[in-house]
Amino acid sequence: MVNLSRYTLRGVATVGALAGFAAAVMPNAQAAQDSGATSAANTANTAATAVAATPPPVDGVAYAIGNPPAGDGLTTKSSLTNVVRYNRLYKTGAIPSSGCKQLNVSLRTFNGVVAYENNLFKCLYGSWALPLKQAGAAYKVAPTLVVHNSRTVNSYCGAVTDTAFFCGYNGKAWIYIPAYQIINYWNQSPTFAQAYATFTLSHEYGHHVQWLTGILGASWQRQRAFSTYAAQLEESRRRELQASCLGGAVDGANKRNYPFSGGFMTQYNWIVSNSGDQPGGVRDHGSLKNHAFWVTAGFNAKHSYTVAGNCNTFNASSAYVA
Numbered sequence: 560m561v562n563l564s565r566y567t568l569r570g571v572a573t574v575g576a577l578a579g580f581a582a583a584v585m586p587n588a589q590a591a592q593d594s595g596a597t598s599a600a601n602t603a604n605t606a607a608t609a610v611a612a613t614p615p616p617v618d619g620v621a622y623a624i625g626n627p628p629a630g631d632g633l634t635t636k637s638s639l640t641n642v643v644r645y646n647r648l649y650k651t652g653a654i655p656s657s658g659c660k661q662l663n664v665s666l667r668t669f670n671g672v673v674a675y676e677n678n679l680f681k682c683l684y685g686s687w688a689l690p691l692k693q694a695g696a697a698y699k700v701a702p703t704l705v706v707h708n709s710r711t712v713n714s715y716c717g718a719v720t721d722t723a724f725f726c727g728y729n730g731k732a733w734i735y736i737p738a739y740q741i742i743n744y745w746n747q748s749p750t751f752a753q754a755y756a757t758f759t760l761s762h763e764y765g766h767h768v769q770w771l772t773g774i775l776g777a778s779w780q781r782q783r784a785f786s787t788y789a790a791q792l793e794e795s796r797r798r799e800l801q802a803s804c805l806g807g808a809v810d811g812a813n814k815r816n817y818p819f820s821g822g823f824m825t826q827y828n829w830i831v832s833n834s835g836d837q838p839g840g841v842r843d844h845g846s847l848k849n850h851a852f853w854v855t856a857g858f859n860a861k862h863s864y865t866v867a868g869n870c871n872t873f874n875a876s877s878a879y880v881a
Contacts, residue, residue, distance in 0.1 A: 621725035621766035621802070622716035623775045628697035628730045630771070639784075642777035643797075643873040648768070651693040653864035654812040657685035661818050666745040666752050672738040673706045675753075676760055680704045680734075682817075683764045686809050690867055696771040702732035702764075708739050723759050725766040732770060734763045754826035757817070758806060765805030768867070769798070778873075795843040796836075796880045797872040800853045804870035807831070807857030811865040814858075831855070846881055853879075 637645075659682035665671045684701050691698035702725070705712075712719055712735050716726035719735070726733045736759065744752035769775035775798070782794040810819065810827075819827065835850035836842050844850065856869045872880055 621727075621763070621770075621775065622714075623727040623770050623779070624716060625727075625729040626776070627727060627732075627770050627773060628700050630691075630694075630696040630698065639777045639781045642773045643781065644871070646694070646772055646774055648690065648694040648696075648772045648774070649868040649871050651690040651867055653866060654686055654690055654808055656813050656816055657682040658816055659685065659813065660816050661753070666741055666749065666756065669706075669708055669738050669742070672736075672741050672756070675756060676706050676736055677704060679757060679760050680764075682813060683761060683809055686812050687764065687768055691768065691771055694772050694867075696773075698771070700730075700732070700771065702727075702734045702767050705733055705735045706738050707735060708737070723763055725763050725770070727767075727770040727775065732767055734760070734767065736760060736763070748826075750822045751826045751830075754823055754830055757810065758827060758830055761806030761810050762802050763806075764809070765802035768805050769802060774798075774801070774873075792842050793877060793880060796845040796849075797875070799843065800845045800849060800880055801870050801872040803831075803834070803850060804853040804857035804872065805867060807854035808865045808867060808870060809857075811858035811860060849879060849881060 659678065662675050662678040664674050666675055688698050710720055712724075714724075714726045714733060714735065715728035715731075716724075721737065721740075723734070723736050726735070736756075741752050741756045744755055766775060769778070778794060778798045782791050782798075785791045785794060810817070813819075818824075831854045832851045833847060835845050835847040845853070853870065853872060857865060859865075861869075
């Protein structure tokens with residue numbers, strides 16, 4: 560998944576959220592089970608096949624420059640703490656299923672990855688529209704999805720190398736997804752590639768939700784105001800764990816239509832349980848245990864639906880964002 564330890568904290572001019580997951584080593588099915596669009600044959604293949612590979616790191620970054628578009632109920636007058644801790648997003652109702660289904664396409668080619676991610680992107684937009692509207696955000700504003708095959712991408716938020724990332728710039732937003740990493744995964748394990756592509760985009764869209772509701776910018780202003788590096792890192796972990804939780808919540812809302820079962824779910828669970836801060840790395844994303852906790856909190860409904868209110872990492876004790 561995404562490991563941002565190579566990135567330093569951004570300066571005052573740029574509100575940057577180190578967004579993502581940890582670099583993953585693809586599991587075999589037994590290891591994945593213990594820890595927690597393509598043809599049907601390929602979808603079922605991974606669960607029974609051991610895969611040993613060390614993929615390149617997928618470093619996710621989220622930048623927000625300027626203010627997000629103003630929604631009917633969005634205000635910038637509240638304190639930064641109120642924006643992140645008592646946001647209207649947490650009071651919204653059930654995240655509806657988009658009714659979308661996984662696209663049956665090979666991820667062996669660039670065009671296949673583009674088609675797969677575009678299909679999922681529409682699902683995410685459809686599911687998040689109502690909660691964002693209820694939160695008073697500009698719910699009709701969708702980010703532009705850019706699937707690319709370049710090592711380095713030049714965006715309005717700057718140049719970023721080898722990473723999926725979100726860029727919010729003066730009322731517009733983009734999500735960038737490197738196709739070549741997903742293609743590499745597909746060549747080793749199609750089901751893992753599908754689960755990886757799904758969770759990565761869901762997480763990055765979680766940053767879009769944070770941006771539209773003012774959480775992303777407010778969190779980075781809080782982080783810059785903290786006087787100690789430890790406090791700054793904790794703020795980063797709250798922000799990143801929330802994006803993963805929001806990704807899990809929208810995935811859980813669509814679990815009856817998308818293939819969240821069998822081999823796909825096995826790989827998805829492994830990715831979730833093995834993402835976060837790695838030994839010796841910067842502590843900016845949260846422990847593996849806490850990452851799995853927050854994604855599960857988002858994915859699993861207390862009733863018959865999932866809600867964004869399960870993802871208030873900013874009101875959690877330090878132990879849950881360690």
